[in-house]
Amino acid sequence: AQKVTQAQTEISVVEKEDVTLDCVYETRDTTYYLFWYKQPPSGELVFLIRRNSFDEQNEISGRYSWNFQKSTSSFNFTITASQVVDSAVYFCALRDLSGGSNYKLTFGKGTLLTVNP
Amino acid sequence: KAGVTQTPRYLIKTRGQQVTLSCSPISGHRSVSWYQQTPGQGLQFLFEYFSETQRNKGNFPGRFSGRQFSNSRSEMNVSTLELGDSALYLCASSLASGGNQPQHFGDGTRLSIL
Numbered sequence: 001a002q003k004v005t006q007a008q009t010e011i012s013v014v015e016k017e018d019v020t021l022d023c024v025y026e027t028r029d030t031t032y033y034l035f036w037y038k039q040p041p042s043g044e045l046v047f048l049i050r051r052n053s054f055d056e057q058n059e060i061s062g063r064y065s066w067n068f069q070k071s072t073s074s075f076n077f078t079i080t081a082s083q084v085v086d087s088a089v090y091f092c093a094l095r096d097l098s099g100g101s102n103y104k105l106t107f108g109k110g111t112l113l114t115v116n117p
Numbered sequence: 118k119a120g121v122t123q124t125p126r127y128l129i130k131t132r133g134q135q136v137t138l139s140c141s142p143i144s145g146h147r148s149v150s151w152y153q154q155t156p157g158q159g160l161q162f163l164f165e166y167f168s169e170t171q172r173n174k175g176n177f178p179g180r181f182s183g184r185q186f187s188n189s190r191s192e193m194n195v196s197t198l199e200l201g202d203s204a205l206y207l208c209a210s211s212l213a214s215g216g217n218q219p220q221h222f223g224d225g226t227r228l229s230i231l
Contacts, residue, residue: 037222044120044222044225045209045222046222047221091160095215095217105150105220107161109159
């Protein structure tokens with residue numbers, strides 16, 4: 001069965017600090033997709049990045065970077081020089097062909113990031 | 118380009134009633150998924166519709182149902198409401214069903230059961 005674990009329930013940092021959000025996943029499939037979403041207090045989930053299981057290249061987008069390692073089943077997210085606007089709940093999600101059915105999206109419990117000025 | 122629109126934003130119901138939530142996907146998106154978000158269980162998948170057909174279903178009782186119309190708009194219905202149904206219900210749309218398609222979410226409908 002598929003599972004996503006975000007061990008960090010809450011993280012608090014001071015502005016300009018770097019912060020890494022951890023994500024560990026479990027799947028039996030060889031083809032799967034990983035996602036990160038941001039949920040600000042307004043409630044809407046904002047799509048940040050998608051990664052497929054065949055592409056282990058790390059990705060950088062501005063202050064955001066993602067480290068995908070199949071060997072450890074991890075897909076970690078780093079924010080460099082954090083800002084107050086980064087405060088939100090961040091979700092890691094996995095989509096695989098679980099149980100022979102169509103692709104199903106499974107979310108982790110989320111990490112609440114608070115960036116203090 | 119307009120995002121995913123969910124109505125209503127807030128809803129208060131009492132136990133035993135039923136409720137219908139509406140979701141209009143991003144223009145051109147044909148897949149619509151529904152999720153329930155609660156503090157205890159987090160985000161849980163309810164179901165996914167594509168071309169008016171249910172493609173995926175999560176582990177929820179039959180009181181939770183949905184449908185999709187020919188214009189891709191979707192509705193979710195919950196009958197015989199229970200206190201535990203209080204949650205934020207999120208709708209997400211994507212161009213196609215499954216795989217690497219990122220889902221784009223609406224602001225959600227916050228349902229409170231008294």
